[in-house]
Amino acid sequence: MRYNAGGAGLTGSEENPLVSVVIPTFNEAEVIERTIAEVSAILKREGIEYEIIVVDDNSPDGTWRIVEEVSKRDPRVRLYRRIGARGLSTAILDGIKFAKGKYVVVMDADLQHPPRYLPQLIRKALNEGYEIVVASRYARGGGVAGWSRLRLMISKGATLLAKLLVKGARKTSDPMSGFFLVRRDLVLSRIEQLRPRGYKVLLEILARIDNARVGEVPYVFEPRRAGKSKLGFKVMLDYIIHVIELSQLAKFAIVGAGGTVVNLAIMYLLLYIAGLGKAVSSIAGIESGLLWNFVFNEVWTFEAGFRKGWLARLAAYHASSAGGFLATFLTMYMLSTYMGVNPILGQFIGILVGFIVNYVASSRGVWRIGGEGQGG
Numbered sequence: 069m070r071y072n073a074g075g076a077g078l079t080g081s082e083e084n085p086l087v088s089v090v091i092p093t094f095n096e097a098e099v100i101e102r103t104i105a106e107v108s109a110i111l112k113r114e115g116i117e118y119e120i121i122v123v124d125d126n127s128p129d130g131t132w133r134i135v136e137e138v139s140k141r142d143p144r145v146r147l148y149r150r151i152g153a154r155g156l157s158t159a160i161l162d163g164i165k166f167a168k169g170k171y172v173v174v175m176d177a178d179l180q181h182p183p184r185y186l187p188q189l190i191r192k193a194l195n196e197g198y199e200i201v202v203a204s205r206y207a208r209g210g211g212v213a214g215w216s217r218l219r220l221m222i223s224k225g226a227t228l229l230a231k232l233l234v235k236g237a238r239k240t241s242d243p244m245s246g247f248f249l250v251r252r253d254l255v256l257s258r259i260e261q262l263r264p265r266g267y268k269v270l271l272e273i274l275a276r277i278d279n280a281r282v283g284e285v286p287y288v289f290e291p292r293r294a295g296k297s298k299l300g301f302k303v304m305l306d307y308i309i310h311v312i313e314l315s316q317l318a319k320f321a322i323v324g325a326g327g328t329v330v331n332l333a334i335m336y337l338l339l340y341i342a343g344l345g346k347a348v349s350s351i352a353g354i355e356s357g358l359l360w361n362f363v364f365n366e367v368w369t370f371e372a373g374f375r376k377g378w379l380a381r382l383a384a385y386h387a388s389s390a391g392g393f394l395a396t397f398l399t400m401y402m403l404s405t406y407m408g409v410n411p412i413l414g415q416f417i418g419i420l421v422g423f424i425v426n427y428v429a430s431s432r433g434v435w436r437i438g439g440e441g442q443g444g
């Protein structure tokens with residue numbers, strides 16, 4: 069069986085390959101030639117029309133020079149040398165834009181993503197109509213070779229976090245995989261929405277393109293044979309920020325934590341410094357927190373940026389927060405009046421009671437997320 073897109077046979081149709089293999093590199097001089105050779109051999113053997121695009125960030129070890137030489141001999145190999153740019157996710161997206169294939173497979177240069185899985189990924193898309201196919205370490209039959217228990221725990225914890233917070237991530241057992249296939253037109257159609265950061269471009273794609281049909285193929289992540297991993301502490305920190313950015317619920321909670329501090333601080337000032345009554349202080353605190361929350365949810369959580377209709381959203385936010393407002397005030401009032409609880413502590417407990425009510429109400433009513441929203 070041949071899998072060519074244009075039907076022009078194996079040679080001479082670099083114009084419209086079925087598959088573009090995008091390989092990002094930074095300092096992979098030791099291994100890149102071998103990787104290109106293995107990928108080429110497998111795809112040729114299967115009769116798949118392909119091109120290989122190496123996106124190199126001007127590696128100091130001269131990876132790009134090696135690729136340039138190979139590309140002179142083999143027209144299916146193309147080099148995209150980025151000067152003055154650095155970053156795995158942007159390199160991958162640039163490679164996808166540069167590619168011509170119907171499908172793009174993204175894989176690492178260091179052979180930790182073994183090229184022998186390529187035909188399965190491609191076949192899965194072709195025969196079963198998937199738009200994204202993930203090579204998964206955590207599907208049955210997949211795995212990781214030679215990882216410490218700690219590294220495995222970190223990876224699994226990070227995967228769990230992504231699945232909890234990002235709806236699109238739940239479609240695969242390995243949303244953090246760096247080895248996957250995607251239809252190029254699908255990515256291009258959403259390219260404006262994609263905000264590549266850090267390492268996890270698949271997670272970004274799954275989050276922003278949440279109606280894609282996603283399949284997976286199990287694979288075993290091999291130990292690195294040459295060169296060094298670029299994944300360090302900063303990459304992990306970036307990841308956590310990335311997941312938060314993709315999750316409206318996490319952003320909403322962070323904004324709410326800030327609003328809580330504002331609420332309590334204002335109440336404290338009015339009650340103890342200005343000497344006002346607890347009811348007035350409580351209500352002024354709640355309203356201050358509400359305004360704080362509105363501004364940051366408008367700008368950050370739901371990314372509406374005070375676009376047209378913000379006054380109506382402000383009004384709707386107040387309406388949908390009315391239950392939480394009342395719950396906070398009544399909790400504070402009851403606890404402090406009848407149970408001798410300090411009013412500030414009572415207010416704090418009241419805020420917790422009101423939080424869930426508020427999230428449900430405003431996600432349904434004000435910003436209308438939940439149905440087709442990105443986050444979970």
Ligand code: GDD
Nearest residue numbers: 092093094125154155156159176177244245246297298299
């Ligand atoms: N162009 C470019 N620019 N390439 C980069 C950069 C960069 O800034 N940083 C890393 N790369 C390339 C590396 O040369 C390698 O080909 C690939 O990206 C992955 O980098 P590694 O440093 O080897 O990552 P890893 O092995 O720790 O993790 C990989 O596998 C995991 C499991 O699939 C990554 O692909 C992870 O995203 C993935 O979760």
Ligand code: MN
Nearest residue numbers: 176178180292
């Ligand atoms: Mn690697």
